[in-house]
Structures are given as structure tokens and as C-alpha cells.
Amino acid sequence: MPVRFATVPVMEPILEIQGLTKSYAGGLIALDHVDLQVRKGEIFALLGPNGAGKTTLIGSVCGMVRPTSGSIRAFGQDMRKNWREARQRIGLVPQELGLDMFDTVDRQIRFSRGLFGRPPSEERIVQILASLQLLDKRYEQLRKLSGGMKRRVLIAKALSHDPDLLFLDEPTAGVDVELRRDMWRLIGDLREHGVTIILTTHYIEEAEEMADRVGIIDNGRILLVDDKQAIMTRLGRTEARFTLENPLAAIPAALEQFHLSLQDNGSTLVYRGGDGTGKGKAEVAQIARILIQHDVTFVALDQKESSLEDIFVELMHEQEAVS
Numbered sequence: 001m002p003v004r005f006a007t008v009p010v011m012e013p014i015l016e017i018q019g020l021t022k023s024y025a026g027g028l029i030a031l032d033h034v035d036l037q038v039r040k041g042e043i044f045a046l047l048g049p050n051g052a053g054k055t056t057l058i059g060s061v062c063g064m065v066r067p068t069s070g071s072i073r074a075f076g077q078d079m080r081k082n083w084r085e086a087r088q089r090i091g092l093v094p095q096e097l098g099l100d101m102f103d104t105v106d107r108q109i110r111f112s113r114g115l116f117g118r119p120p121s122e123e124r125i126v127q128i129l130a131s132l133q134l135l136d137k138r139y140e141q142l143r144k145l146s147g148g149m150k151r152r153v154l155i156a157k158a159l160s161h162d163p164d165l166l167f168l169d170e171p172t173a174g175v176d177v178e179l180r181r182d183m184w185r186l187i188g189d190l191r192e193h194g195v196t197i198i199l200t201t202h203y204i205e206e207a208e209e210m211a212d213r214v215g216i217i218d219n220g221r222i223l224l225v226d227d228k229q230a231i232m233t234r235l236g237r238t239e240a241r242f243t244l245e246n247p248l249a250a251i252p253a254a255l256e257q258f259h260l261s262l263q264d265n266g267s268t269l270v271y272r273g274g275d276g277t278g279k280g281k282a283e284v285a286q287i288a289r290i291l292i293q294h295d296v297t298f299v300a301l302d303q304k305e306s307s308l309e310d311i312f313v314e315l316m317h318e319q320e321a322v323s
């Protein structure tokens, strides 16, 4: 069962990005005037296809990518001026492994904690390792661990200095079900402890399950940022198709107030409406009742709600149409 999280109240921004642009040598514009604010304590999902600019955005905040222009403020500090101070409070679980395979899990975690200015703490390290089911691998060399275990080490490293803001770059890409479940649970726990989480994903379901807010990015541009529910409300649609026993020549007057059309020579009655808040489902139930009352028999009813996936595809098409 996926873990579901309650939404958090609106709070002050922990990360403020303004006009962030990155053009790589060769001219490719990976980020194009990105404005983004992430609030303290929220889970923010940055959703976009491969090559959209998600990793470049994370890299710009975490110091692996030098932005071409724009500003980044974290915890109220300008990252150009107070980089070290702000960076110490940020954790990153990267997509790529990049670990020293001959090192032990223990050394990696302890080193990482020290690197970001935290005093050694046996208790905290044990806690982190236990939360990731890594305790029995503590003194193993990384090269002896499975791929999934190595991913767990990456997470443990990112948590080793108790960050206030945690980036997870494609956290569940290619991980097994067990790790995915552990990861979601961990993210929920971290949030309960006040950690702000920004994750990138191209899995719609991941954004849908975990995020409070979602930003959609494509071609280095932010297309939309909104509360997940608000995205659904703005763009969500219910579609229902009633297969009628006998074709209709016209839509019955009793159904005039609904968004209906007839297809397949009158043998399919199609409803499109609702706003993602459940209104659509309620209207479909009403239509079904009215059809029965008016002796219009239907032999099948197919209903679907558009998901974030549909919304995403729709937005991409809109963007292509205007460019």
C-alpha cells in the first residue's frame, strides 16, 4: 500500500529561485528563466520528461552546476554569498551512484556527516543505518552490496548531516518495490520532522502519491506550479461513456444541463465534465438515474478520471501548439 501524507499548511519559502538560467557550453539552454518557491515543510515534486532540466536545477542549488544567470536563496540566504552555510543544511540523493566502491558504508556516512560540519554521533549514524535497513552492512565494502543497497547508502549519506532541505533526484527510478516503499515511508517520517523535500520524477504516480505541490517542467521552463489538488481541480476531467441499448436521435431534454454528446450513430452517450473534485462522478451518477427514469437503457458504462499523466500530456501539447 502506498503511504499517503496529509497536506501541510502554507509556510514561508525555504528556497527561492528567480530567473535561473543555465546554458551549457555548446548553447543548449537547460534552464530558461526558472522562477520557483518551495515552502518550508512541504513535499514538492518537480515533474518532467527526460532532459527537461530537473537535474540541472538540483545541481544549480547543490553547487554542481554553475548557473548562467539568476538567483537562488535558501533559508533566506543568497547562495552566491553564503554558499557554505546554506549548503550544509541541504542533503542530496543523486541519481548516479558516484561512490568509492572500496570504502565501507560506515566510513562513507561518517565522512559525509563530517564534511557538512556535523559533530560525530554514533547514535545518529546507527539510527540512520537502521532506518534504511543497512545496519548489518555497516562495515561492508560498497562493491559487495547489491544495487538497491547502494541506493540505500546514497540516501543514508544524504541524511548523515541532518539536512533541513532534502533533494531526491529520481528517487525510485529502477529501485525495487521494497526500497520504494521504504523510501516513501522515510520521506513521510522526514517531513514529520520538519524536513522540506524536493523530488524530481517522471513518474506521475510518484508526484500524485507523495507531493503537496507539483511543478511541471519541460525544455527548461516551468509550465505550471500548483497544489496537487488544484492542478486536478483546474485540469481534471471525468469522461463517461454510456453504451445504449437503442440509439438515440437526440439528447433527452431532461439531460440538457450536462456536458453530453452522442457518438457512434447515437448509440453512445458521452459525458465530459467535472473538475477533478468529484463533481464529475456525481454528475455521471445523476445522468444514470435520469436515463433509468426515462426508460433509456444502457448496457455498459465506462468511466475514467484524467490523471496527472493526462494533464501532463495535455500541457505538453498546449506548449507545443503555442511554440
Ligand SMILES: Nc1ncnc2c1ncn2[C@@H]1O[C@H](COP(=O)(O)OP(=O)(O)OP(=O)(O)O)[C@@H](O)[C@H]1O
Pocket: 024, 025, 028, 029, 030, 048, 049, 050, 051, 052, 053, 054, 055, 056, 057, 202
Ligand atoms: N554537462 C552538460 N553539458 C551539456 N549539456 C548538458 C549537461 N548536463 C545536462 N545537459 C543537457 O541539459 C538538458 C537538461 O538535462 P537534465 O539532466 O537537467 O534533465 P533532467 O530533467 O534531469 O533529465 P533526466 O530525467 O533524463 O535526468 C538535457 O538536454 C541534457 O542533455
